Structures are given as C-alpha cells and as structure tokens.
Amino acid sequence: MNKEKVEILLIEDNPADLELTLNSLKKKNLANRVKVLTDGEEALDYLFNVCAPSGSEGCPHLILLDLKLPKISGLEVLERIRSNERTKMIPVVVLTSSEEEKDRIESYRLGVNSYIVKPVEFDSFAKVVSEIGFYWVLLNKPPY
Amino acid sequence: MRLRTQFIITMLLFGIILVVIAASAIITNQLAEKAGLQERIAGNIAQGASELSYLSNDYLIYHESQQLKRWQSRFASFSTQVASLRADRPEQQALVANIRANQNRLKEVFDSVASAPGSPSRNQNAALNPEYLQVSWSRMAVQSQGLVSDASRLSQLVHQERDQLTKTRTMLMYVMMGLFGVFLLASYMLTYRRILKSIVTLRSGTAVIGSGNLDFVIEEGKNDEIGELARAFNRMTIDLKAVTASKADLEREIVEREQAEARLAYLASFPERNTNPIMEVDLDGVVRYMNPAALNLFPDLREKGLTHPWLVDWANTVRPFREGQTDTGVRDVDVGQHSYQQTFYYAAQDPFVRIYGLDITERKKADEALKKAHEELQDHTGRLEAANKELESFSYSVSHDLRSPLRAIAGFTRMILDEKGATFDPETRRKFGIIQENAEKMGQLIDNLLRLSRLGRAELHQSKLDMGGLVREVMQEIRMTDPEREFVTEIGDLPAAQGDPAMIRQLLANLLSNAVKFTRGKQGARIEVGSFERSGERVYYVKDNGVGFDMKYYNKLFGVFQRLVSESQFEGTGVGLAIVQRIVQRHGGRVWAEGQIQDGATFYFTLPSKEQG
Numbered sequence: 001m002n003k004e005k006v007e008i009l010l011i012e013d014n015p016a017d018l019e020l021t022l023n024s025l026k027k028k029n030l031a032n033r034v035k036v037l038t039d040g041e042e043a044l045d046y047l048f049n050v051c052a053p054s055g056s057e058g059c060p061h062l063i064l065l066d067l068k069l070p071k072i073s074g075l076e077v078l079e080r081i082r083s084n085e086r087t088k089m090i091p092v093v094v095l096t097s098s099e100e101e102k103d104r105i106e107s108y109r110l111g112v113n114s115y116i117v118k119p120v121e122f123d124s125f126a127k128v129v130s131e132i133g134f135y136w137v138l139l140n141k142p143p144y
Numbered sequence: 145m146r147l148r149t150q151f152i153i154t155m156l157l158f159g160i161i162l163v164v165i166a167a168s169a170i171i172t173n174q175l176a177e178k179a180g181l182q183e184r185i186a187g188n189i190a191q192g193a194s195e196l197s198y199l200s201n202d203y204l205i206y207h208e209s210q211q212l213k214r215w216q217s218r219f220a221s222f223s224t225q226v227a228s229l230r231a232d233r234p235e236q237q238a239l240v241a242n243i244r245a246n247q248n249r250l251k252e253v254f255d256s257v258a259s260a261p262g263s264p265s266r267n268q269n270a271a272l273n274p275e276y277l278q279v280s281w282s283r284m285a286v287q288s289q290g291l292v293s294d295a296s297r298l299s300q301l302v303h304q305e306r307d308q309l310t311k312t313r314t315m316l317m318y319v320m321m322g323l324f325g326v327f328l329l330a331s332y333m334l335t336y337r338r339i340l341k342s343i344v345t346l347r348s349g350t351a352v353i354g355s356g357n358l359d360f361v362i363e364e365g366k367n368d369e370i371g372e373l374a375r376a377f378n379r380m381t382i383d384l385k386a387v388t389a390s391k392a393d394l395e396r397e398i399v400e401r402e403q404a405e406a407r408l409a410y411l412a413s414f415p416e417r418n419t420n421p422i423m424e425v426d427l428d429g430v431v432r433y434m435n436p437a438a439l440n441l442f443p444d445l446r447e448k449g450l451t452h453p454w455l456v457d458w459a460n461t462v463r464p465f466r467e468g469q470t471d472t473g474v475r476d477v478d479v480g481q482h483s484y485q486q487t488f489y490y491a492a493q494d495p496f497v498r499i500y501g502l503d504i505t506e507r508k509k510a511d512e513a514l515k516k517a518h519e520e521l522q523d524h525t526g527r528l529e530a531a532n533k534e535l536e537s538f539s540y541s542v543s544h545d546l547r548s549p550l551r552a553i554a555g556f557t558r559m560i561l562d563e564k565g566a567t568f569d570p571e572t573r574r575k576f577g578i579i580q581e582n583a584e585k586m587g588q589l590i591d592n593l594l595r596l597s598r599l600g601r602a603e604l605h606q607s608k609l610d611m612g613g614l615v616r617e618v619m620q621e622i623r624m625t626d627p628e629r630e631f632v633t634e635i636g637d638l639p640a641a642q643g644d645p646a647m648i649r650q651l652l653a654n655l656l657s658n659a660v661k662f663t664r665g666k667q668g669a670r671i672e673v674g675s676f677e678r679s680g681e682r683v684y685y686v687k688d689n690g691v692g693f694d695m696k697y698y699n700k701l702f703g704v705f706q707r708l709v710s711e712s713q714f715e716g717t718g719v720g721l722a723i724v725q726r727i728v729q730r731h732g733g734r735v736w737a738e739g740q741i742q743d744g745a746t747f748y749f750t751l752p753s754k755e756q757g
Contacts, residue, residue, distance in 0.1 A: 016552030023559065097547045099594065101602075120547055120587030122555040122580075 008034045008137060009060040011043045011077065012095075013069050017118070021064070021095075024129035030137055035060065040072025044080055051086040059090050059144065062136040067096040067103055075106055082111045089143045091136055095129075146368045147339065154331045161327065165320045172313035178230075179306035185225055186299035189243065192222035193291035200254055200284045204277050212258060219254075223247065229298070233305075239298045243291060250287040253280055342370035350377060358385040421484070421501035427466055429458045432496055441501075442479070453479045454501075462497060465490040476504065483508050539597045546590050554583040585717075592719035595650075596704070599726045604644045611638035611684065614645075615673050618652045622660055631663055636674035639682060641751040643731050648751070651727040654720040655686040655747050661714055662690035662745065681750050689744040693737075701737060724749070 008030065012018045018036060025031045037043045043063075051059040063081070067074035074094065081087045093114040094107050107115050116132065119125045196218055203211040226247050231237040257280045342365055349362030358381055364374045415422040421438035425431050429450040438445070445452050456477055464470050465488075473488040487500040557579050565573060615635055623629070641648070656671070663669035672687040693701065693708045700706040702725040705718040728735040728749045739745035 014548050014552075016555070017548055020551065020555040020559075023555075097545075097551075099591075101598075118547070118551060120551050120554065120591075121584050122551065122558040125551060125555065 007060040007062075008133065009043065009046070009063045010034050010036045011038075011040065011063065011069065011074070012036070012066045013038045014066070017066070020122070020125060021129050024126040025133050027126070028130045028133050030130075030133040033137070038070075040069045040074065040077040043077055044072065047081065047087050047090075048084070051090075053086060059087060061091070061142045062133075063090055063092045064095050064132070065092055067094060067098055067107075075103070075110065078107065078110045078112060091140065091142060093132055093136060095132070145366075147335075148369070150335060154335070157327065157331075161320070161324050165317070165324070168316050168320065169313070172309055172316065176306055176309045176313070179302050179309060182230060183299050183302040183306065185229055186295050186302060188225050189222065189229070190292050190295035190299065192218065192225060193288050193295060196222060196250065197285060197288035197292075200257075200288075201281065204257065204281050204284075215254065219251065231298075233301075236298060236301055239294050239301070243294045243298070246287050246290045246294065250284060250291065253283045253287060256280070257284075338366075339370065342366070342368075342374075346370060346374055346377070349374065353377070353381050358388060420503070421499075423499050423501075424496045425455065425458075425499060426496045427462050429455050438501070453477060454484075461488075462490075465492070465495075465497060468492070481505070535597070536601065539594055542590060542594065547587065550583050550587050550590070554580055554587075557583070589717050589719070592717050592723070593704075596719055596723050596726060599647065599723060599730060602647075604647070604730060606642050606644060609641045609643050609645060609648055611641050611648075611675070614649060615652055615656070618649060618656055622653070622657050626660075629660065629664070631660065631669035631671060634670070634672045634674075636672070638673065638675050638684065641682065641684070643751050647727045647730065651724050651749070652686075654724050658720060658747075659686055659688035659690065659745075661716070662692075662709070663688050664690070664714070666690055681752070683748050683750050685746055685748045687744065687746040692741050692743045692745045693739040694741050695739060698737070702735070 008025070010018070010021060012021060018038075022031050022034065022036070025034060035046070037046060047059070065074050065077060069077065072080075074096070078092060078094070081090060081092060088111075091113045092111075093116060094112050095116050095118060096103065097118050098104075099117050104115050114132075116128060119128060196215065199211060199215040199218055203215055226243055229240050229243065231240045257277075345363055345365060349360065352360045353362070360381070361378055362374045362381075364378065365371050415435040418435055419437050421441050422435040423431060423438045423445075424433040431446050431449075434442075434445065442452065442454055445454055449455065450458050454477060461473070461475060464473065471490040471492060473490075474485065475488075476483060476485050478484075482503055482505045485502045485504045487502070489498040489500070490496075491498065557576055561568075561573070561576055561580075565576075568576070612635060615638060619633055619635075656673075659671045663671065666689065668689070670689050673685070674687070675682065675684045677683070691709065691714075697708050700708065702721045703718075704722045706722075707716060707718045724747070725735050728751070732752050733750040735747065735749040737745060737747045
C-alpha cells in the first residue's frame with residue numbers, strides 16, 4: 001500500500017464536530033492526510049476533479065460523510081457518488097448525529113459501506129473516529 | 145325347504161319304515177313256518193323209521209308178501225318225507241346226509257333180505273335161514289335206530305331254530321316300533337316348531353301393522369309358504385302405505401291451499417294496514433287507489449292531481465314505463481315539511497304505477513348530521529396529521545441539532561481538561577467535571593425522549609415471544625454492567641406472549657434495571673419475575689424488595705420526567721417507566737404497579753395476543 005496516496009475526505013459543516021473529529025484523527029497520526037470540505041456541492045466538485053476518468057486513480061481511500069450539509073444533503077452526495085463510474089467504488093462511511101431509521105435505511109439503500117451515529121459523549125466519540133480511521137485507512141484494502 | 149316338500153319327505157319316510165316292518169314280519173313268519181314244516185317232517189321221519197322197523201320185523205318173522213308190500217309202501221312214503229328234508233345249517237346238513245345214507249342202507253339190507261333164497265319174492269313158502277335172518281334183523285334194527293335218533297335230533301334242532309326266529313322277530317318288532325315312535329316324535333317336533341314359530345312372528349307382525357304402523361316390516365324368515373305369506377303381507381303394507389301417503393299428500397295440499405288463500409287475504413290487507421302511503425296512479429296521474437295512510441297524509445291529492453307535490457314532474461317520471469324500458473324506479477319528493485322516498489312498480493298489463501311511499505325526513509336529517517360530523521372528523525384528522533408531522537420533524541431536529549452542541553460542550557471541555565487540566569486548581573477541575581457530567585446527562589435525556597417518541601410512531605412487528613428466554617437474556621446483560629452487585633433473581637414459569645421483540649425487550653430492560661437499581665444497598669436484594677392468569681388475562685410481573693414508592697404519588701409514577709426518588713440517591717432520567725407504559729399501550733395491554741415505601745415494588749403488565757384484539 002502506497003502511504004502517500006492515503007487520503008480521507010471529511011465532509012462536515014459543523015465546525016465543532018469538525019475540530020473534534022480532526023483532533024481524534026490526529027491521535028492516530030491520520031490528520032495530515034485529511035481533506036476537509038464543508039458542503040456537498042464542493043465535495044462533489046472536488047471528487048469529480050481528482051478521480052481519473054478511467055479507474056479510480058487519485059480518489060480518496062475513504063469518505064467520511066455527514067448527512068446534514070448545506071446546499072446538497074449528505075444522502076444526495078452519496079447517491080451522486082454511487083451513480084458515477086469514477087467514484088462509485090470509494091468506501092463511504094456516514095458519520096452523523098441522526099439516529100433516524102429512515103436516514104439509516106436510505107443510506108444503506110444507496111450503498112453506504114458503514115453507518116455510524118456520533119456518540120454524544122466525547123470519549124466515545126474520539127474512540128469511534130479513531131477506530132474508523134484505523135480500520136478504513138490502515139486495515140482495509142481499497143479496490144484501487 | 146318348503147313345508148310341502150318337508151311333508152312329502154316325512155310321509156315317504158313313514159311309508160318306507162312301515163314297509164320295512166311289514167317285510168321283516170313276513171320274512172320271519174315264512175322262516176318260522178318253514179322251520180315248523182321241517183320239524184314236522186323230521187317227526188314223521190322218526191315215526192316212519194320206527195314203523196319201518198316194526199314192519200321189517202314182522203316181515204322177517206312171518207315172511208309174508210303182504211308184509212313186504214306194506215313195508216315197501218311205507219318206505220316209499222318215508223323216502224318222500226326224507227327227500228323233502230331241507231337243511232341250511234352244516235349240522236343239519238350232516239344229519240340229513242346221515243338220514244339219507246341210513247335210508248339207503250336200510251333199503252339195501254331189506255332188499256337183500258327180500259331177494260335172498262326163500263324170500264317171498266322168490267319162493268313164498270321157503271323157510272328162511274334163521275341165522276341170516278338174525279343178521280339182517282340186527283342190521284336193519286341198527287339202521288332204523290340211527291334213523292330215529294337222527295330224525296329226532298334234526299327235529300330238535302329245527303325246533304330250536306324256530307324258537308330263535310320267533311325271539312328275533314319279536315325283538316325286531318320292538319326295535320322297529322321304537323324307531324318309528326322316535327321318528328314320529330322328531331318329525332312332529334321339527335315341523336310343528338317351525339310352523340308355530342313362523343306363524344307367531346307373522347301374527348305379531350300383522351298385529352303391529354294392523355295397529356297402523358305401516359313402516360313395520362315383518363321378518364320374512366325361511367323361503368317357505370309362511371315366508372311367502374310374510375312377503376306378500378309386506379308388499380301389501382308397502383302398497384297400503386303408498387295409498388295412505390298419497391291420501392296424506394292430498395290432505396296436506398288441501399291444507400296448504402287453504403293456508404295460501406288465508407295468506408293471500410292477509411297480504412291483501414297489507415296496504416290497508418300499512419302506515420306508509422301506498423297508492424296506484426295511472427300514467428296520466430289519475431289516482432286509482434289510496435290506502436288509509438295516504439288518504440290521511442294527502443287528503444287533497446285526487447283533487448289537485450298533477451299539481452300536487454306528490455306527483456311533481458309525473459310525465460317525466462313515468463316516461464321510462466310508458467316506453468317499456470323498465471318497470472321499477474325510485475325518487476325523492478318533498479311534500480310540505482316532509483321528505484318522501486317513492487318506490488315505483490309499474491304493472492304494464494293494467495296499466496298503472498304502484499307507489500310505495502316512505503317518510504325519510506328523519507333519515508335525511510340524520511344523513512346530513514352524519515355528513516357534517518364526517519367532514520368535521522376529516523378536518524380534525526387532517527389537523528392531527530399535520531401536528532404529527534410537525535412532531536416528527538421536531539423530534540428529527542432534536543435528534544440532530546441538540547446533540548451536536550452537546551457533543552461540542554462535552555468534547556471541548558474534555559479537550560481543555562486534557563490540554564490545560566494540569567495547571568487548574570482542584571475547584572476549577574471539579575466545576576469542569578460538573579459541566580461534562582451534565583452534558584452527558586442531557587444527551588441521555590434526549591436519547592430517551594427520542595426513543596419515547598419513536599415508540600409512538602414505530603410499526604409493531606408482532607411475533608411469538610419466549611418471555612422466559614428474553615428475561616434471562618436481559619438479566620444477564622444487566623448483571624454484566626455491574627458484575628459486583630449482589631442480588632438474587634427468581635424467574636418463574638413465563639408462558640410465551642405476542643409482541644414486538646425489540647419493544648418488549650426494551651420494556652423488560654427498563655423494569656428489570658429499575659428493580660436492580662432500587663434494590664441497591666439492600667441486604668438480601670431479591671428480584672422476582674413471574675406470571676399468572678387472572679380473568680382470562682395473562683399477567684406478567686416484576687417484583688423487587690427495594691426502596692418501593694408511596695402509593696400517594698401513584699399517578700406520577702408513569703409520567704415523563706416524573707421521579708419519586710431523589711436523584712442524589714438513584715440516578716435516572718424519569719423516562720424509563722413512561723417508555724414501559726407506552727410499549728404496553730402500543731400492544732393494547734395494561735400496566736400497573738403496587739408499592740410501599742422501603743418495602744419493594746411490583747410492576748404488572750398484560751400483553752393481549754393479536755386475536756384478542
């Protein structure tokens with residue numbers, strides 16, 4: 001695995017959550033490989049830009065996606081990622097405050113790889129974020 | 145076997161037996177007679193032998209031709225007698241042969257004497273040699289003696305035989321008579337019994353039928369003349385029944401016709417008695433008949449005719465009848481303050497229209513009221529739906545929007561403590577700790593509230609639940625959160641229930657964790673889970689011996705955010721029992737509790753199965 005290519009795309013508009021997430025990733029030394037975007041439209045533009053037209057060359061190895069985003073909602077972002085040939089294979093983990101069943105079901109219907117509810121308690125939150133980073137970036141082998 | 149055949153056979157057997165008896169009598173008689181004859185002959189032979197002996201003596205002494213002739217003639221008759229002897233038995237045959245041999249020798253001796261010199265056949269006067277005479281005499285005497293003794297013996301034998309025959313005949317007669325008597329008795333018994341039995345059956349059967357029970361069937365028994373009689377009787381009964389039945393049919397038909405006529409007359413009175421207006425109107429609107437109710441309601445109908453509101457728009461109404469399209473119809477008309485429904489029946493052959501009127505004023509009013517109520521209800525439902533939607537979006541916002549700031553408060557507090565905590569004095573650290581605790585607590589509150597609101601909306605997925613297994617699982621999870629706690633659990637017999645597995649699990653978790661929580665610090669803490677049936681209802685309960693509660697505040701027990709114990713004593717959000725109540729209500733069951741301060745609490749709930757509603 002080429003470590004230079006490892007990259008997490010974090011799509012999160014809440015600055016507090018963003019800082020807490022980055023803080024937690026930092027503890028696993030993953031923070032310097034993170035690209036942060038704060039709305040859905042930006043995120044899609046970025047993805048279609050970096051991903052090579054053939055294969056998924058240049059794509060991030062993990063997308064951490066919040067559902068409540070300005071302009072384009074997280075579910076729509078997910079749908080667009082999955083419907084595009086260039087981006088459809090990127091592992092996507094939804095990291096949200098929503099415990100709503102309809103969000104969860106819809107996310108899986110659209111092909112999410114994992115659905116994580118942000119724990120309220122900070123310790124648990126930090127643990128969850130660092131475990132997600134560890135698992136998807138260091139342990140998991142992406143398809144490209 | 146037919147009786148006639150049986151009689152014939154019996155008579156034939158009688159005849160045969162009689163013939164056998166007669167034949168045996170005749171045969172024995174003949175045998176006896178024959179034996180008697182032989183006896184007589186034997187007697188004659190014995191006598192003849194004696195006589196011949198005397199005659200030959202005389203001849204030997206006197207030597208006269210006269211005596212010779214007498215001897216010869218006697219001998220001839222003697223020979224005839226001997227010739228007629230018949231012998232069947234060997235002993236008799238031997239005797240007869242002896243007799244014949246002796247007879248022949250007697251003849252030889254006598255002939256040799258007669259032909260000897262000096263005999264009368266040669267020389268009448270010549271004297272016989274005395275010596276020779278002596279020898280001849282003794283020889284003849286021997287022969288005669290033998291003859292006499294043989295004949296006597298024979299006679300005796302034949303006599304014995306005859307006696308024997310007579311005895312046998314008598315015996316035979318007795319046996320035959322006995323056999324005949326037995327046969328007579330047997331044939332009498334068989335025939336008499338058979339006939340008598342059949343006749344008794346027939347007689348009792350005919351008595352039953354005679355008493356009027358034509359469904360009775362006489363037992364037909366054997367295939368004989370009485371059986372035929374029974375069959376004939378049964379056939380006759382069936383014929384008789386058919387005749388009786390057709391007569392009954394006829395009578396019933398008459399009764400039915402009478403009833404139908406009465407019914408018709410009764411039906412004809414219907415319009416007269418009917419309280420609804422009924423009338424007959426022809427196609428031009430001329431009233432032909434009005435029942436009393438119609439006359440009472442519309443006294444001016446005949447006079448006003450088509451201008452009366454009852455017959456409004458008559459021409460258009462009857463057009464379909466006139467054109468033969470249909471013969472029925474319905475319409476509503478208003479007469480004064482009343483509304484009527486008119487039902488038409490068109491009798492084309494007459495032709496007129498029969499109108500059945502029905503006052504529907506009340507019904508119309510009720511319909512309108514119902515319609516109004518329905519509209520109101522729909523309006524209400526719409527508002528409720530809107531409110532529900534609002535509530536849903538509110539809870540969604542709560543879920544998403546309230547949790548993020550909380551996490552920020554808790555998270556950043558933690559970060560401050562991590563980064564700068566070492567430089568804080570203890571009091572500052574304590575206060576930061578309080579911020580953290582409360583942030584966490586608020587998070588739990590929000591989670592519980594959301595759970596409660598979701599319970600109200602979530603669909604029930606009913607299935608059969610192993611309550612015992614569920615209780616044990618939940619109990620184990622609770623024990624794992626605090627393995628140090630010591631308490632005794634007693635899980636009784638818990639029958640299966642119908643319910644949503646996730647919800648019932650939540651319900652049990654709340655009740656059991658409450659029980660564990662409120663027995664904390666109690667010596668001999670004990671939690672009992674059980675079930676019983678009361679008035680057809682299955683009741684489950686969770687009982688503890690913890691701090692209990694005051695029944696005075698029972699109405700607050702299941703309320704949201706209602707707590708009956710201070711938080712410094714027992715932590716909690718005050719939502720747990722509200723959730724329990726909501727789950728039980730969603731299942732259509734009931735939940736209630738009993739408690740006493742410092743003396744434990746018992747929570748009961750019922751879960752009706754789907755079928756019970």
